[in-house]
Amino acid sequence: MTFDNNKLMFSVVIPLYNKANHIQRAIDSVLNQNVQNFELIVVNDGSTDGSEKVVEQYVDSRIILINQENGGESAARNRGIKEAQAPYIAFLDADDAWEADFLLTISELITEYPEAGAYATALKTLEVTGEYRSYTYTPLPSYPWKGIIENYFDCLSNGSYPLSSTTTCVRKEVLIKTGNFNRSLRIGPDIDMWIRVFLTTKIAFTTKICAIYYRDAENRSVDIKDFSKKELELIVYLHKYISEPKMTKEYLFFFKKFLSNKLNAITLRYINNNRKQEAMLVLFQHWGLLDFRQKLNVLLRLLLSKKLIDFARKYYA
Structure with a gap:
């Protein structure tokens, strides 16, 4: 051409x-x-x-x-x-x-x-x-x-x-x-x-x-709390493409993996920012999209953080 x-x-x-x-x-x-x-x-x-x-x-x-x-x-x-x-x-x-x-x-x-x-x-x-x-x-x-x-x-x-x-x-x-x-x-x-x-x-x-x-441009600073909320809204919206007729089995496999990776990252970000209730809410609202390892990892992180908090409270009481 x-x-x-x-x-x-x-x-x-x-x-x-x-x-x-x-x-x-x-x-x-x-x-x-x-x-x-x-x-x-x-x-x-x-x-x-x-x-x-x-x-x-x-x-x-x-x-x-x-x-x-x-x-x-x-x-x-x-x-x-x-x-x-x-x-x-x-x-x-x-x-x-x-x-x-x-x-x-x-x-x-x-x-x-x-x-x-x-x-x-x-x-x-x-x-x-x-x-x-x-x-x-x-x-x-x-x-x-x-x-x-x-x-x-x-x-x-x-x-x-x-x-x-x-x-x-x-x-x-x-x-x-x-x-x-x-x-x-x-x-x-x-x-x-x-x-x-x-x-x-x-x-x-x-x-x-x-x-x-x-990276130096204005308006590119990120509010973690607001960003996570917006990102979750995006994932919920994109979920509709799972039923898209043009989705082949191979497309669907990797698309679900993309969604689960995003949800996993959001959940862990909440945990790392001491916002465990929100992490648990995301986890259970979207349980079906996370794979077994991601579910296990998030649950362990939630349990581990609770034990550490309880230990610290007893130690410094």
Whole structure:
């Protein structure tokens, strides 16, 4: 497949909310792409810090700024998808950036894997210490590798996330089939979307690093209590895919493993933060999703912690 460099190929969608200190970096990384046949749609989702003013400083007809009332990242991405004019929609977060060859690499994946409807690259994280951290994407081969992801759920069950809201490009026709990003999810609407994408089309991926996730960005601090609650809401919501007709036995095996691993992590996080009642509630409400070892491990942790507390009380009485 060959592409006409003068024909619009990509619609780049950036949801923007209070990222005045970072949006320029994201926009510049798009404008500096080796492939230039794109439009850049920035959806300002009711920013209160003047983020939209940074976008307005650019004089480039390819940049489209849309202002709307605050509705969340999913609402902003959905608006960007609706306004997109190109056949391929690439997503980028306002506080991250692409390497100069991101769109070129995606173009190569489109050419080499015409049967796919979604494409993604690896990324690296710039920590607050200034050090870069790269990732493995088990069970996918290490770099250099590219190909079709045979089982996205196998990746998720291993704690691997080859698709992200900064490294993924999807055919618009596929997004029309999958439907919008879910606005009701407070965390993980992208995971929900990528699951629907995987069940709809093939996904081509390369372990080549073409994007940077910046850990220093504002609004990325995590409240453990709130995070665990939101994550639990996500797992409960995703549980519906167990009855999805397109779920093969192999898909289902790894999907259940992914859910159980998430629930196990939430339960242990509650225990480690001295919130045993909440851990017990999660354990018994979702007993059927945890495997035997996870159940045993959590129960032992609960019992062990109680014994230690009782011992300490007697010792210091």
